[in-house]
Amino acid sequence: MNKKIVLILLILISVISVIFVYNDDFIYKKEILKITSIKTINEDESSNLLGIKEKVYEKEITGIITNGKNKGIIKNIKYEETYSSVITEKYKVGDKVFIDNNNIETLKRDTYIVLLIMLFIIAIYIVGKYRGLLSVISVMINSIIFYIGLILYFKGINIIFICVIESIIFSCISLLIAGGINKKVLSAIISVVTSILIILLLLIIVSKITNYKGINFNEIAYLTVPIEDILIPELLIGTLGAIMDIGITMSSSISELIDKDNKITKKSLYKSSKEIGKDIMSTMSNVLFFTYICAGLPMLVLAIRNGVTITNFIASNYSIEITRFLVGSIGIVLTIPISTFISIKILKRGNV
Amino acid sequence: MNIVLLIILLLLMLYIDIKRGIKLFISIIINFIILIILFYLIAIGINPIICSILGCLIVSYIILFFVNGENLKTISSFKSIIIVLIILSISIFMITKLSRTAGFEYDLDEDISIFSTSVNIDFIDISVALVLFSLIGATIDTSVAISSALYEVYENNKNLKEKELFKSGMNIGHDILCTTTNTLLFVFLGDFLTLFIWYYKGHYSILEIMNAKTFSGEVIKILFSALGCIIIIPITSYITTKSIIKLKNKRIKIKD
Numbered sequence: 185m186n187k188k189i190v191l192i193l194l195i196l197i198s199v200i201s202v203i204f205v206y207n208d209d210f211i212y213k214k215e216i217l218k219i220t221s222i223k224t225i226n227e228d229e230s231s232n233l234l235g236i237k238e239k240v241y242e243k244e245i246t247g248i249i250t251n252g253k254n255k256g257i258i259k260n261i262k263y264e265e266t267y268s269s270v271i272t273e274k275y276k277v278g279d280k281v282f283i284d285n286n287n288i289e290t291l292k293r294d295t296y297i298v299l300l301i302m303l304f305i306i307a308i309y310i311v312g313k314y315r316g317l318l319s320v321i322s323v324m325i326n327s328i329i330f331y332i333g334l335i336l337y338f339k340g341i342n343i344i345f346i347c348v349i350e351s352i353i354f355s356c357i358s359l360l361i362a363g364g365i366n367k368k369v370l371s372a373i374i375s376v377v378t379s380i381l382i383i384l385l386l387l388i389i390v391s392k393i394t395n396y397k398g399i400n401f402n403e404i405a406y407l408t409v410p411i412e413d414i415l416i417p418e419l420l421i422g423t424l425g426a427i428m429d430i431g432i433t434m435s436s437s438i439s440e441l442i443d444k445d446n447k448i449t450k451k452s453l454y455k456s457s458k459e460i461g462k463d464i465m466s467t468m469s470n471v472l473f474f475t476y477i478c479a480g481l482p483m484l485v486l487a488i489r490n491g492v493t494i495t496n497f498i499a500s501n502y503s504i505e506i507t508r509f510l511v512g513s514i515g516i517v518l519t520i521p522i523s524t525f526i527s528i529k530i531l532k533r534g535n536v
Numbered sequence: 537m538n539i540v541l542l543i544i545l546l547l548l549m550l551y552i553d554i555k556r557g558i559k560l561f562i563s564i565i566i567n568f569i570i571l572i573i574l575f576y577l578i579a580i581g582i583n584p585i586i587c588s589i590l591g592c593l594i595v596s597y598i599i600l601f602f603v604n605g606e607n608l609k610t611i612s613s614f615k616s617i618i619i620v621l622i623i624l625s626i627s628i629f630m631i632t633k634l635s636r637t638a639g640f641e642y643d644l645d646e647d648i649s650i651f652s653t654s655v656n657i658d659f660i661d662i663s664v665a666l667v668l669f670s671l672i673g674a675t676i677d678t679s680v681a682i683s684s685a686l687y688e689v690y691e692n693n694k695n696l697k698e699k700e701l702f703k704s705g706m707n708i709g710h711d712i713l714c715t716t717t718n719t720l721l722f723v724f725l726g727d728f729l730t731l732f733i734w735y736y737k738g739h740y741s742i743l744e745i746m747n748a749k750t751f752s753g754e755v756i757k758i759l760f761s762a763l764g765c766i767i768i769i770p771i772t773s774y775i776t777t778k779s780i781i782k783l784k785n786k787r788i789k790i791k792d
Binding site: 211212213214230231232233236237238240266267268269270271272273274282290291292293294296297300301303304307308311312313315316318319322323326327330331334337338354358362386390391393394396397398399414417418419420421422423424425426428429432433458461462465466467468469470471472473474475476477478479480481482483484485486487488489490494498503506507508510511512513514517518520521 | 537538539540541542544545548549551552553556557559560563564567568571572575576578579580595599603631634635636637638639640641648651652653654655656657658659660662663665666669670671672673674676677680681706709710713714715716717718719720721722723725726727728729730732733736741743744746747748749752755756759761762763766767769770
């Protein structure tokens with residue numbers, strides 16, 4: 185199909201789905217209110233222990249219910265709005281909100297999320313063409329498998345077991361979609377699975393020895409499920425993408441080297457792969473570093489504005505983000521020698 | 537536990553390469569210190585968006601010029617990152633403002649109940665800063681990969697025309713794009729694991745999860761990280777091609 189036709193089709197689908205999602209009130213069981221006017225009832229100032237003051241408003245919205253059996257009824261609801269909006273939300277006329285009797289629950293956000301997803305798909309198609317779309321499809325399939333795994337967990341199957349199986353399925357799907365069926369991909373898959381198992385083993389040993397000492401579980405304590413259950417799978421899945429990336433890069437580079445010089449010795453193969461490994465090590469760590477470490481920013485701001493010192497905060501609250509980054513980086517660095525070894529074993533054997 | 541993991545990481549890095557390992561380890565620690573200083577500046581009341589844009593520039597400056605050295609490739613990457621930051625910061629601000637994903641979900645983050653929420657900083661700005669900071673690593677990575685590969689292509693075949701060079705830059709981009717989106721996806725799936733278990737226990741339906749604050753915030757974060765990697769590809773290809781052609785013309789003139 186022509187590239188332009190596909191693009192126009194994609195834009196058309198996007199416009200239709202955004203319009204549909206904007207008007208999809210009828211598929212929700214909860215009542216949705218469309219705000220027609222907002223008036224401020226009361227204006228006040230609150231302050232915390234450090235004396236930081238901010239404006240607090242008591243407001244009332246008027247709106248029409250757009251779905252369910254009360255459709256068309258006009259309703260007034262009072263709510264509180266704060267300048268910082270740490271836990272409150274700021275509404276404006278035209279917004280749709282979910283309501284539960286006489287409380288506003290939350291904003292209807294699906295339109296914006298779908299809009300952004302569609303923009304993303306169009307952008308990835310323009311830059312990455314069909315391969316871009318393929319990677320979107322593999323992301324979708326992986327997300328569905330992820331969700332199925334969670335449901336199985338709630339049915340009582342051991343989560344670490346599910347996680348290992350899922351990791352294997354994830355890597356097969358992503359790598360096969362990205363590279364097709366060939367020896368390169370096969371050796372990448374074997375490297376990824378081996379690395380995952382070794383990292384799992386390492387994590388279990390480290391956590392048994394240290395007994396999770398120094399890790400603050402505030403963030404996941406609310407789950408009311410055993411922490412060991414969640415932490416290790418979470419770390420494992422978080423590092424999986426990077427491991428796959430390294431696995432496929434190493435195996436393609438090695439197969440490239442063999443293609444260029446069929447008589448290349450194993451020794452010089454190891455030497456060249458080591459050079460390649462050095463280069464990927466630093467860039468991959470950067471990717472993980474920023475995505476993980478920044479996640480703590482809102483909490484840090486809140487804590488410091490409440491008089492917690494920065495050193496105390498890092499010591500007590502930042503630990504889990506750092507753990508995620510460390511495990512991810514260990515995954516990367518560990519996969520380099522493993523995938524080198526396996527790729528050379530598999531790819532060199534066929535050529536001799 | 538983190539200390540044990542840190543030691544394991546350091547040993548593994550040294551095993552791969554002693555010189556690079558030490559350099560990488562130091563650069564991670566420097567990045568961490570810079571980030572914490574920036575976070576602190578945001579917390580004491582300096583505008584989060586300005587702070588994060590400047591911070592991203594400082595971080596890219598360090599990664600590009602100190603780690604990789606100052607040359608045509610890194611200068612082109614730096615220029616492209618500035619353009620991407622400008623485009624993205626505006627769009628992130630708009631989407632965050634519209635979808636109001638700033639702040640916390642009260643039921644989900646119980647430990648915020650010990651703090652007063654009267655902090656007088658607009659958390660929408662904090663969310664924008666958060667998204668900008670999280671996407672910068674992947675964006676720098678993609679940009680460097682493209683500009684250095686493109687330069688390599690030029691070195692191997694100096695007769696390539698402007699259009700052909702740009703095209704090969706885009707081709708290199710395709711390969712990087714798929715693997716980077718994959719890496720990012722799994723980083724976020726790891727985070728979603730805890731989030732989903734919580735939603736499941738709270739009997740949220742899929743439709744309700746779609747509209748929840750934390751979930752939407754995470755989706756915005758992942759999509760913008762990926763968008764950063766996507767739009768940097770044509771921009772870096774274009775700027776690097778332009779600078780290579782400029783350099784080529786200069787050399788020809790000198791020869792004449």
